[in-house]
Structure formats: structure tokens, C-alpha cells
Amino acid sequence: MTSQSISTDVYEQAAAWLERLDNGPLDKLSKRRFINWVDAHPTHKQMFESMLITWSSPTLERALADAKQTITLKDHLRCTPAIRWWQTAFICTALVIGVIAWQLTPNQPSAIVHQYATNTGEMRDIRLEDNSEVTMGSASDVYIKFSDRHRLVNLKKGAAYFDVTSNKQRPFEVKIGSASVVAVGTEFNIDRGQYFTDVVVHEGAVEVAGSRDDKPVLVKAGEQIRITGRTLGLVQSIDISRTVDWRSGWLELDNESLHYLVERLNRESAKHIRIDSPALNDIRVAGRFRLKDPGQALNLLAEVYGLKIEETAERYTITRLP
Incomplete structure (x- = not known):
């Protein structure tokens, strides 16, 4: 098995565990399987830790707390490197929820993470530090993390319209589960549902990928694509001038x-x-x-x-x- 395939497998496994934790506390058997997976190889810990920032949510925080409580009761895991890492990861997640700076690794610049949420029936306009604008739809939830080299948004639920300021040295990426939408300077709408996500490009173009290791698909102005899990549908042409979306x-x-x-x-x-x-x-x-x-x-x-x-x-x- 090549190092590339190993990396892909670990990424998919970490994403699967994050999805399960984000759905609520694990049962006893799942907790044990999760900790065994984390402890199986250093790359598992590293991958999970690097992805944790883009998946943070109150539900995930509670699931981590529940798992941490169970883990620390196990004698054979007391004071092991895995436990020390887990305690650090849990604390970091709490800091993310509290909207303060967190440095993921020594080689990665620290950045501020902000959470924005809207209530049922509420819309909200947000101007970001790079002058990009986000219009959030009702009952939506986003996490935003900007660093010197990267602009990252995690759309946890709901819908958002993005008007992105161009910066080729600082890509603007929106995560939707394992999938991503990457833009430099463009306008696009993302509507995330329970089973699939729709992306509509109004100006410019974006690259859409089902997972980190997938080859991205270019979606241009006047086109849309549907994402189901890690699977991309066909790119379809639409008449933007006649399109009616949630903002109306x-x-x-x-x-x-x-x-x-x-x-x-x-x-x-x-x-x-x-x-x-x-x-x-x-x-x-x-x-x-x-x-x-x-x-x-x-x-x-x-x-x-x-x-x-x-x-x-x-x-x-x-x-x-x-």
C-alpha cells in the first residue's frame, strides 16, 4: 500500500470519527474502538488533530467530554501519550467554542476562530476581516478561521451566500463535512441540507471536491453542482438571472x-x-x-x-x- 493510499485511508477514517462524534456521545463499544484507532498509529492522532478545527461544534464538544471521561477511568491508558494528547485536544476544542486563539501545531500560524449562528427565521450579514461578505440564512451555523495563508469557513448547517474578496495567495475555502469549495475571488451560494448540499456560482468560479484527496471539479458562473456525502453530481447550467434562492x-x-x-x-x-x-x-x-x-x-x-x-x-x- 502506498503512502498516498495510507494518507487517504487515515483521512477518511478521521472524518468518519468526527462525523460520529458530531452526532452526539458514542456508546461504550464505539468509545473503545475510537481510542484504539487513535492509539494505533501516530498518523491517526495527527490527522484527527489537524481536522478537529474544521469540525468544532457544541455537539462535538459534549461528545469529546463524554469520551474523555470514559477514557481516563481506564487503568491501562492512564498517563499514556494518547491520553495526554486527548486532554489537549479536548481543551483546544473548548477554546475554539469560546472564540479565542488556538495554535494547532508548532509549524502552523495561530489564528482566531469565530462562530456565527442564526436563529429560526433570522438572516445575518457578516463582513470579514478581508472585506469578504457572508450572508447567512436562517438556522445556520458557521465557523470562520483566517490565517496569513488561508481563509477557512466551516458551514456546519444551513445556507450562506459568499462574496469573496480576491487574494490568490490566500485561498478561501468552505468546508461542508468532508467536501470543500475553494475560491479566490467570486460569489457563490451554498445550501447544506441533511442529505446533500447545493452549490450555485453567481460570479467567477470555484473548485469543488468531495474530499481532500479527490481531484476538484471546476464550477463556473451560471453553473451548479450537488454534493452528496463525498460524491459530486454533474455540473449543470442554470440561468442566474432567473434563479430564486432563499435570500429572496x-x-x-x-x-x-x-x-x-x-x-x-x-x-x-x-x-x-x-x-x-x-x-x-x-x-x-x-x-x-x-x-x-x-x-x-x-x-x-x-x-x-x-x-x-x-x-x-x-x-x-x-x-x-x-
């Missing part, structure tokens, strides 16, 4: 799933919207829906697609008509 307050769909629509309406709705049966998730829907009025959008949906909307003080429930 409307959602225009053509043959998307009901799950896709409900997920985006939930970003705006004060009442949670749930689909009663998994069998309804894949119903294909089309039309223009007003994001700021989820009740009206659901009534339209029910009328056109023969569904029933049940409303209580806390939620909307979508069911089939009897």
Missing part, C-alpha cells in the same frame, strides 16, 4: 422531494413541521413557496398534492388524506 424569501422548486421542502421551511417556521410517515418523504414537489409564511406554503402543498396538514400549538404535521 422564496423557495422555487422543480421536482424536489417533500423532505427537501420541509427541511427548508423548518428553518423559518416558529412551529416545527414534521412528516407523519417516511413514505411521504420522497414525494416529488414543484412550485414557488413563501419561506416566511410556512403555513401558507403548507396549505398550498396540501391542495396541490392531496395531503392533509394538522396544526397544533407546537407543530404542523403532514399526513395523507384518508
Whole structure:
């Protein structure tokens, strides 16, 4: 096995563990497997530590705390290098959440990490230190880390529109799980959902990759691409002048799933919207829906697609008509 394939395997393994930790505390068996993986080879520790900064979140912090508590109770791991590293990594994660400087390695310049989040129904404009601008959609969460050589954004959830100031010596990278979108100076929109992410380029061009070691795909102005996990879909041409996205307050769909629509309406709705049966998730829907009025959008949906909307003080429930 070549060193390149080893690096790729370790990267994918580290990304998989980070994804699992970001979903919440591990069970007892998974904790043991994780620590065994970390302790198996120095490259595992190094890879996990280098990726930790781009995956930081409150959920991850809690999972790390839970795993750390379990690890320190194990006699054979007491005072080992792996434990000392784990304690350091855990402390570093807490510092990231606290928005202060953290130096990942002795050879990497320190940088400030900022977290920005929006509530349900809220949009927010952010001007970054390089004069790039980010417009965050509702119920979105981003981490931003700038160094002298790199501009890094981690879009944890939701949607964001990026207007990037050109700097060829300082690439602007947006991470979406293991995938990435890299720009120099351009404008693009990223909408991250539960199952896939859409990237639409409005000006300039970006390079999109499913993982660190994948060959990137060039996506130019007037084109879009869908990312599913580490898999890239086909680049498709669109008419930007006629494109309607979340910034307009409307959602225009053509043959998307009901799950896709409900997920985006939930970003705006004060009442949670749930689909009663998994069998309804894949119903294909089309039309223009007003994001700021989820009740009206659901009534339209029910009328056109023969569904029933049940409303209580806390939620909307979508069911089939009897």
C-alpha cells in the first residue's frame, strides 16, 4: 500500500470519527474502538488533530467530554501519550467554542476562530476581516478561521451566500463535512441540507471536491453542482438571472422531494413541521413557496398534492388524506 493510499485511508477514517462524534456521545463499544484507532498509529492522532478545527461544534464538544471521561477511568491508558494528547485536544476544542486563539501545531500560524449562528427565521450579514461578505440564512451555523495563508469557513448547517474578496495567495475555502469549495475571488451560494448540499456560482468560479484527496471539479458562473456525502453530481447550467434562492424569501422548486421542502421551511417556521410517515418523504414537489409564511406554503402543498396538514400549538404535521 502506498503512502498516498495510507494518507487517504487515515483521512477518511478521521472524518468518519468526527462525523460520529458530531452526532452526539458514542456508546461504550464505539468509545473503545475510537481510542484504539487513535492509539494505533501516530498518523491517526495527527490527522484527527489537524481536522478537529474544521469540525468544532457544541455537539462535538459534549461528545469529546463524554469520551474523555470514559477514557481516563481506564487503568491501562492512564498517563499514556494518547491520553495526554486527548486532554489537549479536548481543551483546544473548548477554546475554539469560546472564540479565542488556538495554535494547532508548532509549524502552523495561530489564528482566531469565530462562530456565527442564526436563529429560526433570522438572516445575518457578516463582513470579514478581508472585506469578504457572508450572508447567512436562517438556522445556520458557521465557523470562520483566517490565517496569513488561508481563509477557512466551516458551514456546519444551513445556507450562506459568499462574496469573496480576491487574494490568490490566500485561498478561501468552505468546508461542508468532508467536501470543500475553494475560491479566490467570486460569489457563490451554498445550501447544506441533511442529505446533500447545493452549490450555485453567481460570479467567477470555484473548485469543488468531495474530499481532500479527490481531484476538484471546476464550477463556473451560471453553473451548479450537488454534493452528496463525498460524491459530486454533474455540473449543470442554470440561468442566474432567473434563479430564486432563499435570500429572496422564496423557495422555487422543480421536482424536489417533500423532505427537501420541509427541511427548508423548518428553518423559518416558529412551529416545527414534521412528516407523519417516511413514505411521504420522497414525494416529488414543484412550485414557488413563501419561506416566511410556512403555513401558507403548507396549505398550498396540501391542495396541490392531496395531503392533509394538522396544526397544533407546537407543530404542523403532514399526513395523507384518508
